[in-house]
Amino acid sequence: MPEEESGTPHWLFGDQLGPHFVDPARGGPHRDAPLLMIESRRVFGRRRFHRAKAHLVLSAMRHRAAELGDRVRYVKAGTYREGLREAVGDGPVTVRHPTSHAALAFVRGLPSVRVLPAHGFLMTHDEFRTWADGRGTKHLRQEDFYRWVRRTHDLLMEGDDPAGGRWNLDHDNRRPPPRGATALGVPAPYRPRESDIDAEVRSDLDRWSREGDVEFVGEDAPRRFPATRREALAALRRFTEHRLTTFGAYEDAVLAEDATMSHSLLSSSLNLGLLDPAECVERAEARWRSGDVPLNSAEGFVRQIAGWREFVWHVYWYFGARYREGNALRHHGALPDWFTELDGEGTGANCLTHTLDQVRTTGWTHHIPRLMILGSHALQRGWDPAAVTDWFHRSFVDGYDWVMVPNVVGMSQYADGGRMTTKPYTSGGAYIDRMSDLCGPCRYKPSVRVGEDACPFTAGYWNLLHRHRDRFEHNARMTRAVRGLDRLTDLGELLEQERDRRD
Helix, strand or coil, X not given: CCHHHCCCCEEECCCCCCHHHHCHHHXXXXXXXXXXXEEEHHXXXXXXXXXXXXXXXXXXXXXXXXXXXXXXXXEEECCHHHHHHHHHCCCCEEEECCCCHHHXXXXXXXXXXXXXXXXXXXXXXXXXXXXXXXXXXCCCCHHHHHXXXXXXXXXXXXXXXXHHHCCCCHHHHCCCCCCCCCCCCCCCCCCCCCCHHXXXXXXXXXXXXXXXXXXCEXXXXXXXXXXXXXXXXXXXXXXXXXXXXXCCCCCCCEECCECCCCCXXXXXXXXXXXXXXXXXXXXXXXXXXXXXXXXXXXXXXXXXXXXXXXXXXXXXXXXXXXXXXXXXXXXXXXXXXXXXXXXXXXXXXXXXXXXXXXXXXXXXXXXXXXXXXXXXXXXXXXXXXXXXXXXXXXXXXXXXXXXXXXXXXXXXXXXXXXXXXXXXXXCCHHHHHHHECCCXXXXXXXXXXXXXXXXXXHHHHHHHHHHCHHXXXXXXXCHHXXXXXXXXXXXXXXXXXXXXXXX
């Protein structure tokens, strides 16, 4: 930024809260530029967000403002436009590239706002576009992208080759939970202590609810996730030093009494901008190189951030604003009330009950319950992918538009027809039974597909394959599964049963 623009205010969105977002060396505002933050109440009125998510976002913003002190002007307003008018009038302001299409269109439509390049990711938009355009295909694959990022940033590399000789250690990272165990027995994740700011936030949210300005879903228990840079660094340190070792092998496993397993719980900190992805993957690699962490755990964590998270961010922008409208399978079913209300008692399936209860009380669950329980059930029941996407966005503390559109439209609901994944991510009950301890207490049996004991996932899986047989039988990764329909002697009875199913 030229020296004459050193006095131009810089606007920080509520997901741009780390120091790297205002670092001039990283393309940020001038070191002397005043900062602006706007707390818009309408943001929380447009959607029925999880109460814990609203609390976390507001707590993080207000904590950041307290840290910045006199350098920041913190405006509480009905809308962003009103906040800007109060703070700068018609004067100029800069802002980092926002994280949603709607926010970007808004700031670009303001004549006095100059948008700086996006930050908080390993690759730039231009770098990804060059990579994607050079592939000569409409289909993009995370694995190819991941290898490119690893080479570009020299992550877990030994010369020109991947550490250990393999790029992907998924095969080593799919172990079911230890037999008979109710917990992994690893140290607990970092838990922050609430401050006076949290009490103030909780009081404001209560008042907004009473006044009818906002309506929430879920519970607002004591804050579980970092709201400051200091807390986020403590959480990163706690994970890499005490929990990363066992992360890899059990990253796909689920235990009813151990919700967090060895997962990092860093997604909300990354998505608020409190952590930079580079520092996360570099710390994991350092732990492996020092001999303190096995390669499969380090690689699994690096793949989550430098692979999947990075890929999802760039797919969101590369495929454009209309990507969210994808509905290749033409699913239009409405989400039932028990699902939207996070009411685990509304379903007889123990895995759904358990997962919804966890989302209701925490606003979080790890990727397998999200994908293979919640998302898989929505896909099998034929619910509208746009509604499913909105539900995930609202219900999770780490849910943002850029996160959930590719994850739900592209991966979970296969609504893009395979532009970013090779097949639908769904299964029968046998997978859930193998990877969790949730099926034992369930009234349904994962091996049963017809009758009172029929597992909704087992029956739903075959029903989904039947509905979309013409499409799936031409998918190389689905052909064998689709041919299994021909071996079902009770297919007609199953289809009739699924037409009447309510959970």
